[in-house]
Amino acid sequence: MSETAPAASLDFIREMIAADVAAGRNGGQVITRFPPEPNGYLHIGHAKSICLNFGLSQEYAPHSRCHLRFDDTNPTKEEVEYVESIMEDVKWLGFDWGTHLFYASDYFEKLYGFAVQLIEKGLAYVDDQTPEQIRESRGTLTAPGTASPYRDRSAAENKDLFARMRAGEFKNGEKVLRAKIDMASPNMNLRDPVIYRIMHAHHHRTGDAWCIYPMYDYAHPLSDALEGITHSLCTLEFEHHRPLYEWLINSVDGLPGAPYQREFARLNLTYTVMSKRKLLRLVKDGLVHGWDDPRMPTISGIRRRGYTPAAIRAFCKAIGLTKYPSLTELNLLEHHVREDLNKHALRVYAVLKPIKVVLTNYPEGQVEHVEVPNNPENEADGKRQVPLSRELYIDADDFMETPVQGFHRLVPGGEVRLKYAFCIICQEVIKDAQGNIIELRCTYDDATRHGVKPVGRPKVKGTIHWVSAAQAADIELRLYDKLFTVEQPDEQAGEDGDFTQFLNPGSLETVIAKIEPSILTAKPGSHYQFERVGYFFADPKDSQLGKPIFNRTVQLKDGFVVKK
């Protein structure tokens, strides 16, 4: 064994696993699995599980591994498209299942054999009741269930019936195979759960080979055991399934492994929804532009938004792992995104709401280039030349005709520094007939170049970014904001309310910005910080070479907010 770290503090799962390893259980091996059903796209909540399961396999390397297993036991909901996107997302997050790629459908034959074994042991029976009858006889949360009239069929009869179910003799819903446990159990999952159902449906991998399919509750523990999984980690809603999980592990003979299941709280994030059903609704109703819309909490969405794998991993580490049904602030995610991007994103000047500035004492027709660092956080990123001339654009937010208290930027008669250029003084405000400001006429001071602060003059408090008008590129920017206006849209909407009423109408604003010409070479899928504005990501789908389109990943923190 090679590790281990100073061991900061372990969450309850890791503590448990550490104890297992210390006790030499499973020969000191830790084998986990990430088991998505390929029926949709992965979201940030799945990232928590991925970071846990794959993270564990890294922490216990080399005595460890994490399987990627597709839980494809319901052919009516699953598609290869989802299989592919899930694999892409896991890889993008920075994890690798190596050769350990599995499908529950690979075990259909073995699973069938185990079911026959249960029948022979008198632990499973074929039930002819209708779905309605089964539901009614299951009882309620407060009342016990009642036995099916078919509960005591002989093993031989059950075996025959089950074989005929497989052979396709019956229609959907005509018969099921049930585990024979306890119809009076306070745990509904133990009231003779259905373990096989008839589905004449085409499976994305097994085709038409099967017309009976195992249920999750049956397939999952046995798949875990077949793969030698040691720790089966899932979210809290499966807590009540644990006794069934253990029942199966204990009831089936000849299993190569003895995994156990533990549960942790799923991730909830403010200002978004996480359930597949609700995300699907957003896509289907055209409320967002697809699963990879940068406003979506899907992995493909946040990837396209410009969030980084490292940021997401750091976030998943920061949120911890407990059984408390917590609500994490979106804030925290954004913090980690900024932290990562601050170190790596190249800086560029972009003016989102341009006002023209004319430097009246700057020679007409002259263009010079000023040298600016690509990333002050990392000298190795080098420098670039930014054109500067008589006509510039600055951002409308950086000028106030009648400034509020505390405003440090340009005002009539006032002075600001143009970053890495020189200071300018606003001499005149030009307006159109409607009174809109269309131009600022300013003078520049050559003595203030290179950050020089002339003595004897009032201190220039503001430094603003700018672009040279003639050389500026017109670039499309997609300014994304929170998808919802309230922290918990589903909670607020209530049981029968509609969460879409809380959709943020301003979650996407598209603008054409004036950006320094170097931006034209931006590669799709690259990160930038538009100085003083935010982090932006060249959209990998819609950008073209020489014509990038940017998604706003996250705004910069703004220490100055105009109070109204």
Add this chain to the structure above:
RNA sequence: UACCCCGUGGUGUAACGGUAACACAGGAGAUUUUGGAUCUCUUAUUCAAGGUUCGAAUCCUUGCGGGGUAGCCA
């Protein structure tokens, strides 16, 4: 109103019977050619009541609050 799980600053977590701490958020300052970043300081916490103990966030009891569970979904 059955059973199971969970309650620590605003939020997320740590403290494993022995000084309640960390991060985010908030506030103040320093610094800065980004009102960013960085650095310093700071506000604010054990659901309640009993009990056990020299000592309880931690163990016990009760109460209160939150979440989950009645698919031939996963």
